[in-house]
Amino acid sequence: MNLVIPDTSACRASLEVATAYHSPALLNHSVRSYLWAAYYARRRGIHFDAELLYVAAMLHDLGLAEAFDNHSLPFEEAGGHVAWVFGAGAGWPVERRRRAAEVIVRHMWDEVDVRDDPEGHLLELSTGMDVSGRGTDAIPGDVREEVLGRYPRLGLAEEFVACFESQAARKPDSLAASFVRSGFAARVAANPLDH
Template sequence: MTASLPALPDTAACRLAAEVVAEFSSPALVHHCVRSYLWAADHADRHGIAFDAELLFVAAMVHDLGLTPVFDSATLPFEDAGGAVGWVFAAGAGWPVERRRRVAEIVVAHMAPEVDVAADPEGHLLELATGLDISGRDPDAWPADLRAEVLTRYPRLGLIEEFVACFTDQARRKPDSLAGRFTAAGFADRARANPLDA
């Protein structure tokens, strides 16, 4: 039986966010961003978590742009740089200031160890989804048929080695960042053991 994937939101901002990530990211990172939205939306649907689909999708699309050469900051952690890109993107999309702030907050929150669903449902969902997609955290929280369908439609394309290289570079240049601390705590081994790559 084929899993029923969540629909990707189809608004002008969502289409532009997908275009931006495709322009500045590798195919592996593009698929990671789409999978992150799908994991998040599915989790929300199954757990009754109300969320803003457009806001979550845009945040999911831009959340790792701070790792790309064009947007990588020499001093800021990549999630802060990505949050700034999200703010600027949202401004260009004509969103009001509060909604721009929300995109930035969600992008920054995705690196937190835990995000309170009541305070920030979109940040909570993106944090869970990226934890699954990168570190393989709690894969059985998603149905096996859904996991198989998402991975068939959006294959991983060597994501983990690319991501480990990005984090290693971030850690070397910004050792006090979360990427630096994650790398020092064995991030590469956890990511390489991700059951989604089995």
């Protein structure tokens, strides 16, 4: 596969944060999301900021973690705020912090235009692949096998559906609630990555 996880102090720190606050299933989902995105981008000639995408991938679901689950904000917005604070701690300029938050918020959009936001596009695409299997045909079987061998799913489907159902019950106007109402559990259960 020849995909390399970027090795910067911010990337190492974001992995440390994700490891501390996520279950093993959500941690592996975060890493896989980066790997799917990087592979897809490389195959299609999409230029992206690897550090920004990796940090966003590691932090994109932190709003689902109990410590960061805001009582009123959708989880993606809460995660965006965490990324902004993380970026401040990493010494990133304000614009880079804003971009990290924006990429995380946009990962829940139906579509992000690659020309306007390559990192947002890639994270939206790759998280959809990993959670519901949307577009997994863009990743060859040998690459899927290698990534899943290194970062197994560990019951992600059940855990993720439970997280979204919890968000939906408490935040009925959120995108997570909209996903649940539109058959999210069935799409997740049908994910070819789990079969």
